[in-house]
Amino acid sequence: MRKKLLSLALALCLLLPGLPSPACAAPGGGMDRFTAVRSYDGRFTDVEEGAWYFDNVTALYEMGLTDGQSSRTFGTDSQVSLAEAVSFAARIHSIYHQGGAQTGPDRYAGPEGPWYAPYADYLRAAGGIDGRFDGRYGEPATRGQVAYLLSGVLPEEELEERNAGVVLTAHGSGRYIPDVTGATPYKEEILDLYRWGIVTGGDAKGSYRPEATITRGELAAMLTRMADPSLRVDLTWDLSDLYSAKGTTFADLIREDPIPVLAHAPEDLEAIRSNVRYMFKGGNAKLALQIAGGATGAVADAVAERYLDESMCHPEQGYSTISYEYYSDGRMSITFINDNCSRAEQDAALERAIAVHDQFWADGTLRPGMSQREIAKVYFDYLCSVCEYDYTFQDVSYTAYGALCNGKAVCQGYTAAYQIFLGLEGIDCAGVETDVHLWTAATLDGVLYHIDVTWGDVTWGSGPGGRDDSQFGMDPETAWSRSGIGA
Known part of the structure; x- marks a missing residue:
């Protein structure tokens, strides 16, 4: 009698009775x-080629794990009970x-007990x-319950998280x-299946x-993908609109609307x-001013110097020189100049930064839920890995283009590139300048930190790759104490 019940169970849970079952197996x-x-010989009339x-059904049949509901039908749309689902999980x-x-x-x-008891007992053990x-095995299985059952069938090393980044972002x-x-219920088990x-x-x-509830066709797909990694699927959702920075301009990197x-x-x-911020936000490089009290040569020189210093808070904008005119009545015009690289090179640096940003979000390097500090650290690590210090001090090395496209920079170029990345993430930041050095101050999760990517790149003279993490997330006092050597 038990053998008769067992044969029925095998048919119900999609398994072929009579298949070889080794009495012992290698550990x-x-x-x-x-x-x-x-x-597979095409026997199932309800399984059309191209469906x-x-x-999945073909693979299930060929592995000997289904004989169908009958000799000619698979029963694609039939519901699966908890007993059947447990039986299948146990056999896998x-x-x-x-x-x-x-x-x-x-x-x-x-000799006694329901047909599914050996499977449930084995899986529980x-x-x-x-x-x-317990007491519910006759109920239809839900898709959530199936996720729970499949989550413990194979060891983690056999289940590559091929879609981890996509799932995190999506x-x-x-x-x-x-x-x-x-x-x-079973949230994490469900997400694991994705x-x-x-x-x-x-x-x-x-x-x-x-x-x-879940059908036999749906279950067949899940089971064969568990058993045969070649049938597992990559998620192809287009998530670019969720994270892409395409179309961002240098003006967009100024987050506020200055008055x-x-x-x-x-x-x-x-x-x-x-x-200065108003000018950059407007995508301009000129200012027309009225200086109170009139302008002498000394006054104009001092004003121009202050404007140049302020522009260095935004090295990502690419300007490193100014020219100016003034009149005794206080009228003064200032033009900001990028004399280290061309406009095309400056734009190419931004495009490269956008491409890196988008790739990090696409592959899960960056993902929802990360803190601003964690995001900023990703870009710190990246620049240290792809850039090296330029001891020849080429003009272009003072720009983001040098860091991002040539892989060589000095402090101004490192900082310019880093502040493009932070700007793409909406992180408020500014350059901090001394007579001999430039680095970044950024507000991360409401806390002001100083970040020196130049000194963070410890492989000076030996190519990109290493980093000194102590240069990331410094308090202001520490940063200023380390700023005495030019870079």
Whole structure:
């Protein structure tokens, strides 16, 4: 009688009765144990070639894990019960760890009890399930419950997180996999299926439908992707609109909308700061001023020097020289000049920074939930890895183009490139200048830090690659104490 019940169970849970089950197997486990034992002959009339589940059902049949609902039908749209789902999970586990689909469960077979008991007992003993389904095995399995069952079937080393970055960005945005939230039972197990390439979701948003029942066709797809890594899928969602910085201009890197104070006293540093930022925000390189009290040569020289110093707070904008005209009545015009690289090179540096930014968000290097400090550290590490100090002091090395496109820079170029990256992330920052050095002060998560990428790159003279992390996230006192040597 038990043999008759067991045969029925094998049909119900998609498994072929009578397949060889080694009495013993080599210790350990391996994916090479999931092998084809026969060829699919097109027997299932409800599985059309070209259907989304065709390859999965074919693989399931060829591995000897399904004989269909009948000799001619697979039952693609039929619901799967918890008992069937547990049975299948147990057999996949047993193939990998014991060498045969029945090897593990058969050790728990007895003359009494429901047909699925050996599978449930084996899986429970292996740590794959607990007692949460006791008394419920006759119920239809939900997709969430199946995620839980599959999460413990194979060891982590066999489940490459091929979609980890995509899932982090997409799900974190709230626009993809929207029906899996913090309140969803089996949330992490469900997201693991996406990370591993086991599921892609049922619509353009990748919805999982965790409370919905699951069909034999859907289960076949999940199971064969677990058993055969070549069937796992890469998520191809276009997430560029979630993170892309394409189209950003240098003007966009100035986050605020400064109010100009074009008529001001010679020593009014706040007015000078606002005017410089106002000019950069407008994409301009000229200012027409009215200096209170008139302008002598000495006054004009002092005002021009203050404007040049303020412009160095924004080395990413590329200006390093100014020319100016003044009149005794206080009228004064200042033109900011980039004499270290061409406009095309300056634009190329921004495009390169945008490409790096977008790639970091696409591959999960940067992801939702990271702090500003963590994001800033990623770019610090990146610049230290791709740039080296230019001891020949070429003009272009004073620009972001030198750091990002030539891979060589001095402090002005390192800092310019770094502040482009921070600007793309909406992080407030400014250059800090002495007579001999330039670095960055940035507000990260509400705290002011000083960051010296130049000195952080410790491989001076030996090519890019190393870094000194103590140069990241310094307090102002530490930064100023280290600033006495030119770079």
